[in-house]
Amino acid sequence: MNAVFQPELKVLQVLDLGENLLGDEGIQVIREPLMMNCSVLQLGLAQANITCEGAVALAEFLAESRQIQGLDLRQNEVKVGGLMALCLALRINRSLASLDLDHIPPQEQLAINDMMKPQWTQ
Template identity: 65%
Template sequence: MQLGDLLKYNSTLKTLDLSNNTMSDSGLEEICDALSSQKTGLRTLILSNNHITHLGMSHLQNVLPRLKTLETLNLGKNNLENRGIHTLKESLMINRSLLQLGLASTGITCEGAVTLAEILAESPQIQRLDVRQNQVLAGGLMALSLALKINCSLIRLDLDQHLKEEKFTQKLKYIISSSS
């Protein structure tokens, strides 16, 4: 709450790194309430590893379209899941200042990757997207690949170095090895 009060009247702070705290959804609500009062200022907001869930995304959803200077948002290592990404979808499409979006280790699967692909297809400004350490399999990667054919702004897409095996492939390998 105290940090929220300070943010309401901020016009000089450019980077706010609150990573590795226990802010949770209620703390995010206070931060978002304060940010809704800002007209200029914050360019980078790092909220990684703060016990934020998909429920907290409703607060961010309300303020994100109004943040005209925010260029970097890192929500990594929070349990947002696909529901959280879906909640943010419209506001991410409306926001025109965000250049970098960090979603590493947020519980996203192919469904969330498809939502992100829809966002990328509509986004004229996002330059970097980080979806490492999620369960994005072939279907999600295909959706992102198709979005990249439309998107002209993305210059960096961070993915896991090794593709995670899908359960079907694992079962098929097991069947083949046990029949030998």
């Protein structure tokens, strides 16, 4: 997998690792190489067994990334802490146009909406 993330590889724009059960440990492994490879525009992580810990690592990546445009986190167990970390990262990140999530309980959705209001009005 390291070959995929070589800094010299500037042509990789879509990386779909969904349904690979990476887990939080896998997200930790790919976070830094993703930060070094600035060409990835779309990152697919649907059904990758990601929890709050992995979402926090992704939030760190999002806060640093200036190119990422789409992130698919459907069918993961991100929960409140991970969602809050992602919301905070999105206050910094201005490139992300699409964040795919599903199964967000109503209370968590209200918290996300409240956190994102300042960004949506800018």
